[in-house]
Amino acid sequence: MAKQKLDIFIIDDDPHLAEMLLLHFEDLGYSCQSAQSGRQAKEKLAGLKPKIFFLDQHLPDTLGITLLPELKDMYPETPVLMITGKHDMELAIEAIKLGATDYIHKPIDIEELNASVEKCLSPKRTKKDMTITTHDEKAGEPRIIGSSRKMIDVVKQIALASTNDATVLIQGETGTGKELVAKAIHYHSGKEGAFLAVNCGAIVENLLESEMFGHEKGAFTGAAERKEGKFALAQNGTLFLDEIGELSPKLQSKLLRVLQEGTFERVGGSETLTTNAHIVAATHRDLDQMIADGLFREDLMYRLKIMTVHVPPLRERVEDIKLLTPYLLAKINQKIGKNITGMTDDAYYKLEAHSWPGNVRELENVLTRACAMNRTGIISADQIVIEYGADSAGAHDLDHEAIPLVSLEELERRHVTKTLERTGGHKGQACDILGISRPALDRKIKKFKIQL
Template identity: 45%
Template structure:
């Protein structure tokens, strides 16, 4: 049977996890300090280690480092009560297999353990697997507490250990360039980060910007000019709005990715590319490929690792901390002392649809801080959110009510729905509108997991999330 070592200073958590995991068929040992846990692992290595970050005698990251020195392929699932991005990225980059927040959701933990054991089983079949050592690093300012953002933080930590291409997708204003900068900072912080907006430069100039040109290659080329790929050295070239690049340039970019070299405009010498290439778009590249507007071979080259940033309207729980963070930043820039927004304004923010996402939120706050007469921003400080926006909010609220009412709408006029029909529709609605796993959905529905499984089978509902 697989063995698990739980290292946590909270005795009740150790006992609870020990009872649960033993019932699941695992051999479990526990330790209340980092030193005790390390000693137990050295004496008898466990298949999976569940490690708390905050320990009384030593930092959890130090324990993680020591465990990896003992066995570089050890599967460590880190747990913590702190929901900050930097800790999450540190854990993943330091070599943790997964990262779970307290209070521990047993369904999430069970899924992580099974993934760790499966990964370990596959690794035993592969010889020579190398893991890059952890490094110290700093991260950018990304606010996010939901499941989607936590997964993005994990992905950032993982891709920061390599130099593979990354495709960042999301609506305008969601922070695609910020994500790219964080990855760059965690990979090659001392090298240049060069951003190029592909939609802002005409094709002929864009080619020269990317690849450079030789003297006399075209009218006005009075001297050799180095392109962005050369200037970036071993850093990052970030191609924003890659969907706007012409088919002709797409072919040349594909060659760069395949051969890691290029020729300057008007030149014959091969120039080696050492920079990492990251791209971003607010369009669906897969659809563009199907429509013949984007090269499929380039798409697959760029889409090795994809990060999809959710729009602000789907992560409303992040709006209050985003406002706190942005106001702190704005106060420093404008030498203001704004302490927050009124309850009325916060309610409007929480209901607003945010078509411009975080960029729109920041711009609204900046303008409000400039004209504000008090330390709390009220409705009068946001004239932009006027009647049109209020009407839009009310329209959205009515749409929500209409959608909820649709659950009880009979399929035939004059016919009432059965309880089973209402139940099926509601379960489908909860699954569709949330990103929660089975355990969390059971909490929303107020039913046990076995009951939920039976209802999925009863109504023939497909559920792919664990």
């Protein structure tokens, strides 16, 4: 007997949420059914052939992450959208590696969910978009902290990059955590070899060449014995090339050859060596502009950008500060021997009001100073000391005399616009910050003619 075709099958133990989703998508013309447990889902699916699944993580008789592989075995071509109320980056990575197409947080942003459904049901979608290989996990897992939409996108890219050896270019401002992303890619790849890092901007050219490719005895003054380079030492592992934009033209050419052929020679040597290290590079510089200025090879950039991960600056994910801060405080407590247990609301507000030009690294520095000064165990706003640079956005915010007086309406327009910019146009997050409803925000966007 042929199975009944169905657009959306919802597996969620919350009857109110399931009913809301059913009504919403039925209004959009989709056929839908739901189940409130893993067992009920399997019983109903015996006669159904859905085009897409909504899968909640917490079910009364199982976990969504446990049910996910079973769904993929039964319906390998059918996309699965994981839904969870818990902000767990590692769960998101594991779900995507097991075959989930997307990962949606509660409370659900219905526009985001609509977009994900439309993308999954697009006729252009192919099986290739869904095929992700799993790997065994190891100890020492890097922590990716954040629940913002932009950080969830980073997590998705980490999961995809860890399933193959395609070269990865990580882009982001200084202090955003590019090396942490590289370590996460290596960890989730399950590679047996080591993760090794080279800072291309911290070593002079001659020493950097030796550091990367190794050298023979007598290759230069001080080369008393043969030394293996990072490309050889990272065999079966990952080589992270930080600040790749600082490479000299000579080393750009040598790196291009490694990426093209997988071969190189030690400095002063003639023996051709091979490497299978997974190359992950990072930069805070605009490589396209460097190419236009004749400072970076275009063919090398294309070799590096097989896959890209953009790590957002902290000012574009301000909502993550309340998740980052406890993690950083625990780390600082251990490092300097303190026992900080929390922060006042005013202290959090002060952190969230800053533009963080130095990103997470600056946040950690500010919190370290606050911990060092603290004697009560609870950090207060006066202990959050932020040093504004001459060109810092925060410095201009403090220069009240330089700001012309404006009407309340203009002030509101600026505030709404700034909030939407800070949230990357995410209306749900903007509503939470502004304390208004979605319809009210839509009216203000229309009233002030704000372009998203």
